[in-house]
Amino acid sequence: MVRFTKFNLVFFFSILLIAFGCKSEKLHLNKIEGQRLDINQTVSPNADIEAFIAPYKNRIESDLDSVLAYAVDTYSKNDGELNTAIGNLMADIVRTQGNIVFNKRTGHTIDVVILNHGGIRAEIPKGPVSARTAYNVMPFENEIVVTGLKGEKIDEAIDYLVSRKRANPIAGLKIVVDKNYNLISATINDEKINPNKIYYFATSDYLYNTGDNMTFFQPNEEFYEIDYKIRNAMIDYFKKADTIAPVIDDRFIIK
Amino acid sequence: MKRRDFIQKVSAGTTALAAVGSLGLQSFSTTPQATKITILHTNDVHSHIDTFGPDEGRNANKGGVARRASLIEAIRTKNPNTLLLDAGDIFQGTPYFNYYGGELEFKLMSKLKYDLATIGNHDFDNGIDGLYSQLPHAKFGFVSANYDFSNTVMNTHVKPYQIFKRDGVKIGVFGLGIELRGLVGEKLYKETKYLDPIEISQDMTRILKDEENCDLIICLSHLGYNYRNNPDKISDLKLAAATKDIDLIIGGHTHTFLPKPTVVKNSENSNVLVNQVGCYGLYLGQIDFHFDANKNKSANGTSIIV
Numbered sequence: 001m002v003r004f005t006k007f008n009l010v011f012f013f014s015i016l017l018i019a020f021g022c023k024s025e026k027l028h029l030n031k032i033e034g035q036r037l038d039i040n041q042t043v044s045p046n047a048d049i050e051a052f053i054a055p056y057k058n059r060i061e062s063d064l065d066s067v068l069a070y071a072v073d074t075y076s077k078n079d080g081e082l083n084t085a086i087g088n089l090m091a092d093i094v095r096t097q098g099n100i101v102f103n104k105r106t107g108h109t110i111d112v113v114i115l116n117h118g119g120i121r122a123e124i125p126k127g128p129v130s131a132r133t134a135y136n137v138m139p140f141e142n143e144i145v146v147t148g149l150k151g152e153k154i155d156e157a158i159d160y161l162v163s164r165k166r167a168n169p170i171a172g173l174k175i176v177v178d179k180n181y182n183l184i185s186a187t188i189n190d191e192k193i194n195p196n197k198i199y200y201f202a203t204s205d206y207l208y209n210t211g212d213n214m215t216f217f218q219p220n221e222e223f224y225e226i227d228y229k230i231r232n233a234m235i236d237y238f239k240k241a242d243t244i245a246p247v248i249d250d251r252f253i254i255k
Numbered sequence: 256m257k258r259r260d261f262i263q264k265v266s267a268g269t270t271a272l273a274a275v276g277s278l279g280l281q282s283f284s285t286t287p288q289a290t291k292i293t294i295l296h297t298n299d300v301h302s303h304i305d306t307f308g309p310d311e312g313r314n315a316n317k318g319g320v321a322r323r324a325s326l327i328e329a330i331r332t333k334n335p336n337t338l339l340l341d342a343g344d345i346f347q348g349t350p351y352f353n354y355y356g357g358e359l360e361f362k363l364m365s366k367l368k369y370d371l372a373t374i375g376n377h378d379f380d381n382g383i384d385g386l387y388s389q390l391p392h393a394k395f396g397f398v399s400a401n402y403d404f405s406n407t408v409m410n411t412h413v414k415p416y417q418i419f420k421r422d423g424v425k426i427g428v429f430g431l432g433i434e435l436r437g438l439v440g441e442k443l444y445k446e447t448k449y450l451d452p453i454e455i456s457q458d459m460t461r462i463l464k465d466e467e468n469c470d471l472i473i474c475l476s477h478l479g480y481n482y483r484n485n486p487d488k489i490s491d492l493k494l495a496a497a498t499k500d501i502d503l504i505i506g507g508h509t510h511t512f513l514p515k516p517t518v519v520k521n522s523e524n525s526n527v528l529v530n531q532v533g534c535y536g537l538y539l540g541q542i543d544f545h546f547d548a549n550k551n552k553s554a555n556g557t558s559i560i561v
Contacts, residue, residue, distance in 0.1 A: 027290075027423070027424060027470050027546045027547075027548060028546065028547050028548065029470070029471070029502070029544060029545070029546055029557045030289075030545045030546060030547035030557060030558070031543075031544075031545040031557065031558045031559075031560065032502075032528065032542065032543065032544055032545070032557060032558070032559045032560070032561075033542070033543040033545070033559075033560045033561070034515055034516040034528060034530060034540075034541070034542045034543075034559075034560070034561040035515070035541050035561075036513070036514060036515065036532060036538050036539075036540060036541070037326060037538060037539040037540075037541055038317075038537075038538060039317060039318050039319065039322050039323055039326060039536060039537060039538060039539060040316065040317050040322075041316055043322040043323075043325055043326050044322070044325055045306075045319060045321030045322045045324075045325060046321045046322070046324035046325045046328065047321075048324075048366075049320055049321040049324045049363065049366060049367075050321045052362075052363070052366065053304060053305075053320070053321070053359070053363070056351065056354075056355060056359050057304075057305065059354070060350050060351065060354050063354075064350060135350060141347065141380065205440075
């Protein structure tokens with residue numbers, strides 16, 4: 001331990017005074033500058049980072065680009081008035097693939113599928129179909145959900161589809177309207193709709209939660225999550241199918 | 256004996272000196288005359304690791320982690336007193352996430368030497384267990400003050416705030432997350448509890464300002480910039496106006512491309528900066544805080560150049 005003489009104490013006290021004299025303030029924020037930096041071609045990539053990413057990237061690319069099926073034509077959501085080949089394919093895939101899980105879990109069968117036209121994000125080009133095709137058409141993580149609807153709710157669903165005058169993808173449901181969009185007939189599985197029966201409607205979790213203003217899924221009689229992404233349903237379907245050749249049919253037409 | 260030790264011993268033994276000493280010993284011993292703290296930030300990168308391709312519309316040829324790495328490195332070389340922060344939604348948006356569950360995102364952020372991140376709603380997309388399982392790949396910390404994770408696997412892995420010291424400047428950063436109900440499936444976020452962002456921010460600023468004596472307080476938020484059609488919904492602009500002592504809110508969630516930070520008056524009529532750089536790693540935000548110990552200069556307050 002250092003012993004303090006009077007001199008020492010005075011000496012250090014003066015040092016402290018000098019110090020406090022010029023720096024007794026806490027740090028003061030004097031100036032703030034803000035800017036946004038572009039990450040574009042003018043910035044050269046870091047080679048180490050690129051090398052680190054490469055194996056991860058290569059695996060995805062070889063996987064996504066391996067051919068699962070062949071499309072006999074190019075299918076776009078703009079080809080067709082109230083139903084399109086690509087929309088019919090999507091709705092049929094959700095019905096076929098979704099039903100495998102839904103039926104196993106509940107013993108019930110999906111009667112109807114309703115998706116939205118806006119949810120088809122790309123066309124399926126003629127030629128090889130890969131998992132990347134599924135990512136392009138369906139980049140969202142939306143999952144298939146199934147809800148039990150009856151009576152009024154089914155009428156609301158049909159009203160929605162008719163009033164939109166749009167090729168929202170459907171399956172299991174057939175709608176015929178006149179040229180003024182008055183409903184002529186609506187059937188489920190080619191039968192007259194029984195107002196007292198529960199029908200099982202499959203859709204995406206996004207639409208179920210009133211996406212695209214589809215408010216008719218709730219409230220409902222029953223609700224099931226089947227933990228199956230629409231994109232994965234597409235990939236699984238492409239793996240089973242040899243050729244992809246959907247057609248415009250009579251599921252939603254003007255007579 | 257080192258000078259600092261010696262002074263402390265003197266003040267401990269002398270009442271008069273101890274009283275004086277409490278005013279500014281810390282800045283005497285460690286703080287230089289003037290310094291600059293650089294804050295770099297991203298938000299809503301959404302697994303965008305590669306540069307966008309030439310045909311990808313308005314994002315064509317933009318972004319990419321390898322380029323971001325070069326930019327950050329250059330800024331750090333110029334100013335080592337730099338913090339690199341992310342405001343959440345690191346996950347989801349490209350097959351990298353579907354294939355590797357966030358592993359590559361966290362590994363790359365670690366390589367870029369991110370200091371801290373907060374948690375966005377999409378970071379729950381593989382469930383809270385999916386987030387937890389990727390934590391070993393993150394060499395940076397996570398903060399969220401208004402998510403109570405105590406009944407989840409994330410408990411103890413997320414702190415309400417973290418304090419950094421750069422060149423004698425004490426920087427407190429706390430995190431805020433968006434309400435998960437209705438946005439994320441309950442089975443994904445499980446028992447994560449959402450607490451009121453304004454109340455929590457008041458607690459945070461009290462702790463960081465009064466107890467921890469931070470020179471700079473930053474809020475890393477995933478609340479969203481502003482909800483014009485839903486003015487009651489809490490947002491960064493509302494938070495800035497309703498609180499005090501926050502210097503900077505770095506936001507996310509709404510993918511808002513701000514060409515420059517917004518300056519908002521807080522509850523005490525002082526300026527708060529709110530910034531957000533869109534999404535997908537197309538931009539990097541940079542905020543420089545210049546500190547000065549010179550009394551005369553600072554008498555005029557803080558100038559903001561944006």
